[in-house]
Amino acid sequence: MTNIKEIAKRAGVSPSTVSRALSGKGYVSEEKKRRVLAAAEEFDYAPNLNALSLKTGITRRLGLVAPAFIESVSLFTGGFVRAAEENGYTVTLFMTGSDVSKELEALEALRRKQVDALVFVMFKSDLSLIASYTKYGPIVSWQRIIHPDVPSVFMNQYDGYMIALEHLYARGYRRICNIYGAPTRLNTQSRIDAFRDFCAKYELDPCACPSFDDMGNPSHGEQIVRWWLENGQIPDAFATTNDRVAAGMVAEARRLGLRIPEDFAVCGFDNLDFADMLDLTTIHYPVNEQAGNAFSIIRNRIEHIDLPLRPLKFHLVQRGTT
Amino acid sequence: MTNIKEIAKRAGVSPSTVSRALSGKGYVSEEKKRRVLAAAEEFDYAPNLNALSLKTGITRRLGLVAPAFIESVSLFTGGFVRAAEENGYTVTLFMTGSDVSKELEALEALRRKQVDALVFVMFKSDLSLIASYTKYGPIVSWQRIIHPDVPSVFMNQYDGYMIALEHLYARGYRRICNIYGAPTRLNTQSRIDAFRDFCAKYELDPCACPSFDDMGNPSHGEQIVRWWLENGQIPDAFATTNDRVAAGMVAEARRLGLRIPEDFAVCGFDNLDFADMLDLTTIHYPVNEQAGNAFSIIRNRIEHIDLPLRPLKFHLVQRGTT
DNA sequence: TGTTGACCTGAAATCGATGTCACAAATTAT
DNA sequence: ATAATTTGTGACATCGATTTCAGGTCAACA
Numbered sequence: 001m002t003n004i005k006e007i008a009k010r011a012g013v014s015p016s017t018v019s020r021a022l023s024g025k026g027y028v029s030e031e032k033k034r035r036v037l038a039a040a041e042e043f044d045y046a047p048n049l050n051a052l053s054l055k056t057g058i059t060r061r062l063g064l065v066a067p068a069f070i071e072s073v074s075l076f077t078g079g080f081v082r083a084a085e086e087n088g089y090t091v092t093l094f095m096t097g098s099d100v101s102k103e104l105e106a107l108e109a110l111r112r113k114q115v116d117a118l119v120f121v122m123f124k125s126d127l128s129l130i131a132s133y134t135k136y137g138p139i140v141s142w143q144r145i146i147h148p149d150v151p152s153v154f155m156n157q158y159d160g161y162m163i164a165l166e167h168l169y170a171r172g173y174r175r176i177c178n179i180y181g182a183p184t185r186l187n188t189q190s191r192i193d194a195f196r197d198f199c200a201k202y203e204l205d206p207c208a209c210p211s212f213d214d215m216g217n218p219s220h221g222e223q224i225v226r227w228w229l230e231n232g233q234i235p236d237a238f239a240t241t242n243d244r245v246a247a248g249m250v251a252e253a254r255r256l257g258l259r260i261p262e263d264f265a266v267c268g269f270d271n272l273d274f275a276d277m278l279d280l281t282t283i284h285y286p287v288n289e290q291a292g293n294a295f296s297i298i299r300n301r302i303e304h305i306d307l308p309l310r311p312l313k314f315h316l317v318q319r320g321t322t
Numbered sequence: 323m324t325n326i327k328e329i330a331k332r333a334g335v336s337p338s339t340v341s342r343a344l345s346g347k348g349y350v351s352e353e354k355k356r357r358v359l360a361a362a363e364e365f366d367y368a369p370n371l372n373a374l375s376l377k378t379g380i381t382r383r384l385g386l387v388a389p390a391f392i393e394s395v396s397l398f399t400g401g402f403v404r405a406a407e408e409n410g411y412t413v414t415l416f417m418t419g420s421d422v423s424k425e426l427e428a429l430e431a432l433r434r435k436q437v438d439a440l441v442f443v444m445f446k447s448d449l450s451l452i453a454s455y456t457k458y459g460p461i462v463s464w465q466r467i468i469h470p471d472v473p474s475v476f477m478n479q480y481d482g483y484m485i486a487l488e489h490l491y492a493r494g495y496r497r498i499c500n501i502y503g504a505p506t507r508l509n510t511q512s513r514i515d516a517f518r519d520f521c522a523k524y525e526l527d528p529c530a531c532p533s534f535d536d537m538g539n540p541s542h543g544e545q546i547v548r549w550w551l552e553n554g555q556i557p558d559a560f561a562t563t564n565d566r567v568a569a570g571m572v573a574e575a576r577r578l579g580l581r582i583p584e585d586f587a588v589c590g591f592d593n594l595d596f597a598d599m600l601d602l603t604t605i606h607y608p609v610n611e612q613a614g615n616a617f618s619i620i621r622n623r624i625e626h627i628d629l630p631l632r633p634l635k636f637h638l639v640q641r642g643t644t
Numbered sequence: 645t646g647t648t649g650a651c652c653t654g655a656a657a658t659c660g661a662t663g664t665c666a667c668a669a670a671t672t673a674t
Numbered sequence: 675a676t677a678a679t680t681t682g683t684g685a686c687a688t689c690g691a692t693t694t695c696a697g698g699t700c701a702a703c704a
Contacts, residue, residue, distance in 0.1 A: 003690055014654045019692060026693090027651050049434045050375040051690035054659050059372065061414070061436075069403070070595070074396045081391070081417045085424070090436070092383070092414045095403045102407070112371045114383075114412070218599055247599040254601075273392070274596035277540055277569040279576075325660055336684045341662060348663090349682050373660035376689050 002043040010039040022047075059116050062298060065094040065106045066121035071244075072270055072287055073121055076142060079288025080119060083295035089116075100125045107133045117298045138301035140294050144186040153294045153309075158190040160283045160314035164239045164267045165198045167281075167316050173237035173265055174204065178211035179224065181241040188213075195239075209235050216241055221248025225256070234264050237322065243268035243275045243282055250278055250321060265322040279320040286312050324365040332361040344369070381438050384620060387416040387428045388443035393566075394592055394609055395443055398464060401610025402441065405617035411438075422447045429455045439620045460623035462616050466508040475616045475631075480512040482605050482636035486561050486589045487520040489603075489638050495559035495587055496526065500533035501546065503563040510535075517561075531557050538563055543570025547578070556586050559644065565590035565597045565604055572600055572643060587644040601642035608634050 008015045013032050020026040021036035028036075039045070053059045062084055066073045081091045092115055094106035103125045110118050110133055117138040123130065127147055130139060134149045144154030168176055178195055180188050199206040212224055221240070225248075228234040240246040246268035253260050260266060268275055268282035275282045289310055296307040330337045335354050342348040343358035350358075361367070375381045384406055388395045403413045414437055418424035425447045432440050432455055439460040445452065449469055452461060456471045466476035490498055500517055502510050521528040534546055543562070547570075550556040562568040568590035575582050582588060590597055590604035597604045611632055618629040 004692095005690080015691080016654060016656095016693080017652090020653090023692085027653085029652065032652090046430065046434050048376070048690050049431075049436045050372055050381065051659090052692080053372040054370070054376050054661085055690080055692050057659075069391060069396050069400050074391050077415075078391050078417065081415050085417060085427075090414055090416075090431070092412055093399075093403050094412075095400065095407060105407075108368060109371075109412070112368050114371045244599075247596070251599050251601065274569070274599060277566075277573050277596060277600065279573065326662095327660080337661080338663080338684060338686095339682085342683090345662085349680085351682060354682085370660050373689090374662080376691085377660080377662050379689075 002045050003048065004045075007036065007039045007043060007045050010043065011035040053113070057113070059113060060088060061090050061092055061115045062295075063092050063094055063106055063109055063115040063118040064121065065096060065103060065118060065123065067096050067098045069093070069095065071272055075287040076121055076291045076294075079291030080295055082288070083292040087295070087299060089295075089299075096123070098122075098124055104129075110139070111136045116302055119294050119298065138298050140297050142290075142294060146186075151297055153290055153297065154187070155285050155290070155314075156190065157187045158194045160269065160285060161191040161194040161239065162198060163314050163316050164269065164283050165194065167318070168237045168239060168265065168267060168322065169198075169202060171237075171261075171265065171322055173322075175209055175236040177209045177228075177235040177238050179215045179220075179238055179240045179245055180211060180213050181216055183213050215245050218244050218248030218251065221245040221250075222252040225249050225252040225258075229256070237261075237265035237267065239267050240269060243270045243272045243280060246280055246282070246321070247274065247278055250280065260321050267322055271317050275317070275319070281319045281322040282317050283314050284317050285314050324367050325370065326367075329358065329361045329365060329367050332365065333357040375435070379435070381435060382411050383414055383437045384411050384617075385414050385416055385428055385431055385437040385440040386443065387418060387425060387440060387445065389418050389420045391415070391417065393594060397609040398443055398613045398616075401613030402617055404610070405614040409617070409621060411617075411621075418445070420444075420446055426451075432461070433458045438624055441616050441620065460620050462619050464612075464616060468508075473619055475612055475619065476509070477607055477609075477612070477636075478512065479509045480516045482591065482607060483513040483516040483561065484520060485636050485638050486591065486605050487516065489640070490559045490561060490587065490589060490644065491520075491524060493559075493583075493587065493644055495644075497531055497558040499531045499546075499550075499557040499560050501537045501542075501560055501562045501567055502533060502535050503538055505535050537567050540566050540570030540573065543567040543572075544574040547571050547574040547580075551578070559583075559587035559589065561589050562591060565592045565594045565602060568602055568604070568643070569596065569600055572602060582643050589644055593639050597639070597641070603641045603644040604639050605636050606639050607636050 004015045004018050008018045011018065013036060017028060017032055018036050021028045021033045022040065064077060064080055069077055084091050094102065096102035103123050106118060107130065109115055120130065120139065120141045120143065122143045127145055131147050131149045133139060139150050141150055141152040142154065143152065145152045165176065180191060182188060196206055238249060246266045249266050250260060268280045271282045271284035290312055293309045296309055300307055326337045326340050330340045333340065335358060339350060339354055340358050343350045343355045344362065386399060386402055391399055406413050416424065416428035425445050428440060429452065431437055442452065442461065442463045442465065444465045449467055453469050453471045455461060461472050463472055463474040464476065465474065467474045487498065502513060504510060518528055560571060568588045571588050572582060575585065590602045593604045593606035612634055615631045618631055622629055
């Protein structure tokens with residue numbers, strides 16, 4: 001454990017001078033600077049980060065809070081860690097499994113200065129609880145929320161969903177079935193709005209086809225395909241919550257001998273890894289770059305600078321299912 | 323920021339007494355204990371973790387080093403974080419992108435006491451370099467290595483691959499083509515050994531069918547299918563590096579109008595998320611529990627206890643491609 | 645010659661906790 | 675009654691850095 005005192009002794013100076021020589025702040029004669037650097041080299045000295053954090057009150061550590069690290073959360077995490085590390089920050093994980101008590105632990109870690117800031121990928125806690133911790137450090141959310149103290153870098157799913165709908169229309173599909181996620185999410189409302197406006201634009205009946213709520217897994221996709229086979233004529237196309245639901249539909253169709261896109265078309269969402277392997281048309285969004293934006297917001301607040309945010313856009317990835 | 327001194331002042335005692343009252347170590351009268359607890363409650367006091375780390379030399383933070391956080395690395399990360407958090411540890415990420423200088427940064431973080439220990443999921447650095455940092459804290463590797471100071475919790479791929487081969491044999495496939503990963507990996511050698519022993523057991527010619535080296539992506543799988551169509555009769559079955567290669571083969575077969583498993587069978591490896599959606603037969607391994615074992619090894623070294631490691635086994639997940 | 649300011653240095657305070665130590669009071673043992 | 679423990683408490687040192695402060699040298703300038 002070579003510490004600053006030993007370096008000072010070896011170089012024949014005081015600890016203050018060692019600190020100055022190594023940090024480059026304040027005056028140090030060339031002569032002593034050389035001696036300090038030599039001693040640091042000789043003892044392979046590296047300052048203790050805990051001491052530094054205690055003294056300065058800054059840890060250069062950020063907390064990332066998520067239920068689990070799979071699918072698009074992995075993409076976000078990767079983008080966030082990259083941006084953080086490029087700027088000399090380090091990222092600590094808090095895995096909640098959607099448990100609010102675990103979310104509270106992450107908030108407490110902020111209060112206890114284990115991290116300088118938090119990014120919530122998804123959460124279930126009361127927004128007011130989370131906001132009350134902003135006095136201990138910046139908090140940013142990926143999940144779409146509205147609060148003056150907790151900025152959110154959400155995807156504008158109105159735009160993304162509209163791209164999917166426009167694409168389906170352009171390919172000639174008119175009877176479109178919406179498969180939505182959790183109805184309480186603001187994102188779901190955006191998609192409903194997009195569909196309403198889409199129908200108005202092309203003079204389609206928004207009620208022509210029933211929609212499905214609270215769908216998110218492959219098994220949901222399978223259920224929907226089977227439901228339609230038993231309950232009337234299957235729609236021309238499905239606009240789905242995400243690629244997982246879409247994958248379930250594709251798999252079930254294959255099993256039942258239905259042809260895609262002839263019998264029905266499917267458009268996914270997220271462009272996850274496997275969408276390519278399944279030849280699934282989907283909507284892509286640069287989640288990793290958005291995570292970079294989340295980091296920029298945090299850094300802006302911590303260092304009182306004004307990094308610009310990168311504007312991001314959805315785009316269609318057309319494959320064989322439409 | 324309310325610190326221990328303020329609590330002391332409010333409760334009318336010394337900081338030492340506050341520390342004793344809150345930690346439960348040493349003698350404190352009931353009366354003062356109550357006063358301290360009340361003051362701590364009133365000021366919503368939580369000890370500063372940096373001060374604690376500095377004083378005790380223990381951070382209860384672990385570093386996880388990986389090139390990126392996708393696929394099975396995500397599974398490992400999830401399992402590791404869960405085990406760590408259950409035991410009061412926190413996990414800090416180091417994303418290397420296979421860059422040795424980034425790996426060095428993680429090692430330096432250990433030396434500078436930002437973390438108590440490290441787990442390398444995968445690495446490229448010299449093993450001797452990594453081992454030289456074990457004097458600063460325990461280091462464990464998931465990648466299979468052999469070193470007295472750096473334990474590794476690898477998968478015994480001999481067993482896993484043998485299960486795949488036995489399965490293919492049982493289903494009647496005799497002409498089996500091996501698709502291997504990076505030839506320098508110890509894992510690859512294990513698989514080659516498994517195939518040798520498999521052929522000996524059933525008196526098959528190990529050279530009956532050429533094998534492929536250094537394959538790992540869907541595009542590799544596609545290439546292999548096309549290669550066989552141009553270069554002789556396609557084998558009965560393929561035993562593959564991982565699910566990604568297998569998925570590429572399945573996708574290409576579908577595109578070319580080949581039937582699976584009639585024209586050829588495919589067995590994947592890893593049982594990633596999408597294997598189910600692709601109806602891919604594959605070999606499963608409880609990676610998340612193995613990550614739990616990695617954590618146990620670390621905890622054993624840090625706390626000088628002797629937690630047992632959970633024995634883990636591969637198993638076959640049969641689906642439609644065999 | 646006196647003043648100003650740049651340069652240089654180390655002692656000491658500080659960050660926020662823990663833990664040792666000395667000492668006093670209360671309790672128990674002899 | 676005296677000795678030996680147990681209980682209870684605060685002063686102070688410590689972890690390893692940074693930073694303020696006071697004081698010193700030295701050259702330039704009025």
